Amino acid sequence: MASAAEQLVSNLNFAAFSKATELKKRIWFTLGALLIYRLGTYIPIPGIDPQALADIFRQQQGGILGMFNMFAGGAVGRMAIFALNIMPYISASIIIQLLTTVSPHLEQLKKEGEQGRKQINQYTRYGTVFLAALQGYGIAVGLEGAGNVVTDPGLFFRLTTVITLVGGTVFLMWLGEQITARGVGNGISLIIFAGIVAELPSAIVGTFELGRQGALSTVLILGIVVMSILVIAFIVFMERAQRRLLVQYPKRQMGNRMFQGDSSHLPLKLNTAGVIPPIFASSLLLLPVTVANFSSGGPEWLTAITALVGHGQPLYIVLYVIMIVFFAFFYTAVVFNPKDTADNLKKYGGFIPGIRPGERTAEYIDYVLTRITVVGAAYLALVCVLPEFLISYAAVPFYFGGTSLLIVVSVTMDTVAQVQSHLLAHQYEGLIKKAKLRGSRRG
Numbered sequence: 154m155a156s157a158a159e160q161l162v163s164n165l166n167f168a169a170f171s172k173a174t175e176l177k178k179r180i181w182f183t184l185g186a187l188l189i190y191r192l193g194t195y196i197p198i199p200g201i202d203p204q205a206l207a208d209i210f211r212q213q214q215g216g217i218l219g220m221f222n223m224f225a226g227g228a229v230g231r232m233a234i235f236a237l238n239i240m241p242y243i244s245a246s247i248i249i250q251l252l253t254t255v256s257p258h259l260e261q262l263k264k265e266g267e268q269g270r271k272q273i274n275q276y277t278r279y280g281t282v283f284l285a286a287l288q289g290y291g292i293a294v295g296l297e298g299a300g301n302v303v304t305d306p307g308l309f310f311r312l313t314t315v316i317t318l319v320g321g322t323v324f325l326m327w328l329g330e331q332i333t334a335r336g337v338g339n340g341i342s343l344i345i346f347a348g349i350v351a352e353l354p355s356a357i358v359g360t361f362e363l364g365r366q367g368a369l370s371t372v373l374i375l376g377i378v379v380m381s382i383l384v385i386a387f388i389v390f391m392e393r394a395q396r397r398l399l400v401q402y403p404k405r406q407m408g409n410r411m412f413q414g415d416s417s418h419l420p421l422k423l424n425t426a427g428v429i430p431p432i433f434a435s436s437l438l439l440l441p442v443t444v445a446n447f448s449s450g451g452p453e454w455l456t457a458i459t460a461l462v463g464h465g466q467p468l469y470i471v472l473y474v475i476m477i478v479f480f481a482f483f484y485t486a487v488v489f490n491p492k493d494t495a496d497n498l499k500k501y502g503g504f505i506p507g508i509r510p511g512e513r514t515a516e517y518i519d520y521v522l523t524r525i526t527v528v529g530a531a532y533l534a535l536v537c538v539l540p541e542f543l544i545s546y547a548a549v550p551f552y553f554g555g556t557s558l559l560i561v562v563s564v565t566m567d568t569v570a571q572v573q574s575h576l577l578a579h580q581y582e583g584l585i586k587k588a589k590l591r592g593s594r595r596g
Contacts, residue, residue: 176337176575183336186328187347193235193324194228194348198317200310201232205302226348227355234321236292237285239344242326243436245280247480249273250487281326282319289318337575338568342428346564349557381558384536388562391532394423396525398518400503417503419494421522424529426484428563431537431556433484434476438469474534481530482523491518533559 197203210222210230222229225238253259253273262269293314297306325344332340360377363369397418461468495515504510508517537556 173576176572179335179337179575180572183332183338183343186332186336186340187343190235190325190328190344190347191226191351193321194226194233194351195231196234197232198234198236198314200304200313201296202302202304203231205300206230206232206296209299209302222352226351228348232296234317235325237288237318237322238348239322239325239329239341240436241285241288241322242277242281242329242341243432244284245277247433247437248280249277250483253487278323278326282323285319285322286315289315292318337571338564342560342564342567345432345560349561353557384539384558385562388536388559389566391423391529392427392563392566396421396423396521398505398521400498401506402501402503419498419505419518421489421518421525422529423525424481424532425489425522425526426481426529426533427567428560429484430477430480430530430533431559433480434473434537435556437476438473470538474538477534477537478530481533482526485522485526485529489522491515491522494518 207230225236225240228235228238249259253263259273259276262272265272290311293311296302296314297310303310326341329340329344332338332343334340336343360369360374364371364374397420400417400419402415402417492515495511495518498504498514499510505514505517508514536559
């Protein structure tokens with residue numbers, strides 16, 4: 154028999170949505186914030202020749218620079234104020250989370266709850282500013298060495314470029330936090346999602362134009378469409394997959410009545426880390442070669458490394474897979490603590506049949522979680538790397554890559570789930586108000 158929550162979810166409809174005033178405000182706020190982000194991707198930094206920049210970008214967009222431009226929603230190709238996008242914030246988050254495992258001070262802050270989390274977030278913001286300033290200065294130097302892109306090179310151009318790019322990243326960081334707090338969905342993920350979706354129509358048009366010119370065969374284009382649909386279906390299936398551990402609660406006596414022991418499930422998602430591992434891996438691969446793609450006169454060793462880690466190269470694919478697998482395990486360990494879960498079960502009298510409560514339960518949960526994370530990491534690596542071969546060897550636009558599809562589908566599912574939870578909470582509030590009114594009438 155369906156629970157009350159499941160019955161409410163099944164009854165969610167447009168009428169319920171139209172009455173949820175708070176949800177509509179959150180959705181409008183989210184759309185307005187994403188519109189501001191998209192407008193910022195069209196405001197160029199001062200002192201740039203757009204035509205010269207477009208010529209250089211057209212020569213290099215097939216490489217890893219094209220991936221950076223995809224995450225930035227086209228802002229790199231226009232060298233807009235949001236060209237760095239939110240990537241410095243993601244890189245700073247990676248560094249802080251890695252330091253949390255080795256630094257006693259950060260580990261203690263993590264255990265202090267909300268206050269400690271705020272302090273860690275503050276450190277992440279400081280790291281974001283530092284990384285954005287470093288990348289901004291590197292981009293300014295690279296633009297000055299890229300021909301006639303900069304109209305008036307010099308110290309003033311470098312200073313204004315660094316200030317503009319750092320300001321754009323800090324603003325996006327703040328905007329993402331506002332979306333998370335006052336909107337619907339995760340703000341940082343939605344900003345990346347908006348950038349990918351905004352560039353998707355032009356990629357589709359470019360693909361059909363290549364087909365019209367004969368550069369891509371009709372069979373290959375149909376194969377791309379079919380592959381995209383299959384990958385989307387596979388992502389949805391794997392993201393919803395979970396391993397449920399049976400949890401039982403013993404009989405308990407309240408007064409003179411004996412209540413039967415209840416049973417429940419502890420759901421462990423197959424992909425606990427979500428879309429974070431591909432984003433982390435992509436940001437780390439983008440970090441060392443961003444400036445090198447702009448610079449035409451750099452050192453030979455930097456040019457050699459850039460060529461080896463170019464998009465579609467074997468070393469790039471190997472490093473990408475290794476980073477995805479590493480971050481899948483690392484982020485799962487960060488967001489899910491088997492010991493805390495076992496302690497909570499023991500506190501409320503719950504136990505897994507056949508497993509002793511406490512330390513043995515934590516070991517069993519960790520045992521199961523490790524094995525399903527192996528499958529989850531393999532799934533992420535497969536989805537993100539398999540289309541890379543088609544992209545590299547068939548000249549398909551990069552935007553059909555597995556990483557972009559994974560981000561779009563995962564963020565969409567997460568946002569829809571949050572909308573449903575808001576509608577569910579609204580219906581619960583309505584039921585409670587009706588119950589109070591009925592009670593007052595009876596009184």
